[in-house]
Amino acid sequence: MLTINTIRENRDFVIERLKIKNFKDLSVIDTIIELDNNRRTAQKSADDAQAEMNILSKEIGRLFQTGKTAEANQAKDRTSVLKENIKEYNQKYEEVSTKLNQLLVQVPNLPHASVPVGKTPEDNVLVRGNDIKVNLPEGALPHWDLGTKYDFLDFDLGTKLTGAGFPVFKGKGAKLQRALINFFLDENEKAGYREILPPLMVNEDSGFGTGQLPDKEGQMYHCQIDNFYLIPTAEVPVTNIYRDVILDASELPCKNTAYTPCFRREAGSYGKDVRGLNRVHQFDKVEIVQIAHPDHSYAALEEMVNHVEGIVKKLELPYRIIKLCGGDMSFTSALTYDFEVYAAAQGRWLEVSSVSNFESYQANRLKLRFKEKGDKKTTLAHTLNGSSLALPRIVAALLENNQTPEGIRVPEILQSFTGFSMIN
RNA sequence: GGAGAGAUGCCGGAGUGGUCGAACGGGGCAGUCUCGAAAACUGUUGUCCUGCUACGCGGGACCGGGGGUUCGAAUCCCUUUCUCUCCGCCA
Known part of the structure; x- marks a missing residue:
């Protein structure tokens, strides 16, 4: 399949080339770009939340090891919201990237510049x-x-x-x-x-x-x-x-x-x-x-x-x-x-x-x-x-x-x- | 088909639930030494995704695959695939 970057960076060129291959459903290209944007947004959110979670987890570990159990348990309470968010963002990410891949594999290869125009x-x-x-x-x-x-x-x-x-x-x-x-x-x-x-x-x-x-x-x-x-x-x-x-x-x-x-x-x-x-x-x-x-x-x-x-x-x-x-x-x-x-x-x-x-x-x-x-x-x-x-x-x-x-x-x-x- | 053992980085091989992307050894790469080479010593050593005031600085993921427990999993549980050993069967 085409790489997502090829499509992102050369949208117009890709569409032109696909016409030569008689690919009809050209609108998927813009759908793909949009889905990819959504994918990136979801990943950024998930990654940020995960980064916060990782820091917090390490802190809890440190607290437990130094015997500060009460503080540790207090910190644990704060993780539940983060956990919920991470799950949500990841679900969104999975959903979007599955859809994205389904579309991506439907796009044929781009014909070389020397390929003759024609249908049959x-x-x-x-x-x-x-x-x-x-x-x-x-x-x-x-x-x-x-x-x-x-x-x-x-x-x-x-x-x-x-x-x-x-x-x-x-x-x-x-x-x-x-x-x-x-x-x-x-x-x-x-x-x-x-x-x-x-x-x-x-x-x-x-x-x-x-x-x-x-x-x-x-x-x-x-x-x-x-x-x-x-x-x-x-x-x-x-x-x-x-x-x-x-x-x-x-x-x-x-x-x-x-x-x-x-x-x-x-x-x-x-x-x-x-x-x-x-x-x-x-x-x-x-x-x-x-x-x-x-x-x-x-x-x-x-x-x-x-x-x-x-x-x-x-x-x-x-x-x-x-x-x-x-x-x-x-x-x-x-x-x-x-x-x-x-x-x-x-x-x-x-x-x-x-x-x-x-x-x-x-x-x-x-x-x-x-x-x-x-x-x-x-x-x-x-x-x-x-x-x-x-x-x-x-x-x-x-x-x-x-x-x-x-x-x-x-x-x-x-x-x-x-x-x-x-x-x- | 039956019974058991295992799967960790380029390879070999550790790993107690918490600075483990991962000890140690080998290999590779770079440097020192040398006229050169070997040896020795020193350093370095993966992939993917992603953010930004980008040939730089961050974040996330990856210890066969998938799922789960947990604040936290290479480490525990479930499932699946594959590999190896023994038995059976067979070209």
Whole structure:
């Protein structure tokens, strides 16, 4: 969330920026400032009363110790009023700050100055791409039919085992997944990312830290008995490594990568857009996460985009990089680039990566700070993450684009990982 | 799942209900010594909120989390989470 000081000190600027994100309820900003004023007043009153109480208590202690019991008891009588006041002020304080926090978490991150104005995906801006042309053979099939034809991907079996949206990979299909995961992790490691294998379930604090909770609760699978959430992305556990941490500035940037399955409930989407691997409830993804110094976070973002681009290129897929407009960006992001690859048999662009700078928005929730050498003050760090990459749609595009009458060709770069060059 | 023990500052580790934000040791930082370094010695050493005639001076909070008793709680009570040991079960 935004810090209260950002809002206090830059009221007009904040409102201007929020408009770009299509945030409607702009009046909360003034409500927040007012509540914060009330909060400060209540705290001042409570603190003053408490200070008086502390002095009085010490005095009573001294009186008892010197045997002046009568005077001590007399002094005790005076505390009851103070006690009552403190309680009252504290109640007021709690009440106001609870309300304040409820509003604060509802305010999205401010978009970066370069974010295009717009409301829908149509307003996103194409940054760059390549011009690979796919020559499909006669009677080319979408990937779900290819899966059936060559018996390496089975949606019905997944439905039997669990339910819709839980595909089963078999044989070369399963090996292809493993190959992609290893390939992605190796590429990330070469770029300086440390590999992490995190828990797939997280607690409430972690869900809050990265912004999934409280609002997007319904998007995660919830294990109610233990109050754990199945992670929707490795971003959650990996970023939360740094929750409540004060880093030394010299440790920045922290670069981590993790492969994890991801679980998403994604209620409410049906139809041809979500057929096959286009949208599933469980999928594999390799994620990269950076904790960066605020002065360098946008350089880090560029670095991440270039890195992901390098991987996509090696897979010989038609791709494009898109800068999201204010209205299409996620709640927590300040600037997001999406990667899309072209799945030729479907004739559709599929999003396979989203690389974002959250600036200090997550860090504020996480209490992730750093300290310059010799400096007493702590500063919120910047967090960034991106997929490198999400498997299902990469697989969909690979399968569809590389189909031949003899079978599906495995891209050169993957063959040493798969151990085969054709799925047939 | 059953029984017990514990949770204190960067780490280790004390702490009788009343100058305890917390002894002591280690580490870190600064200084003295040195051509430099080590050793030794000296000093310093958290976080958050907040007030003001602000690179300074105050106030409040924090001893796992939450609640309670008390004029006063790290210290007593309740509750919760986590860790460790033993038993059971299990990959």
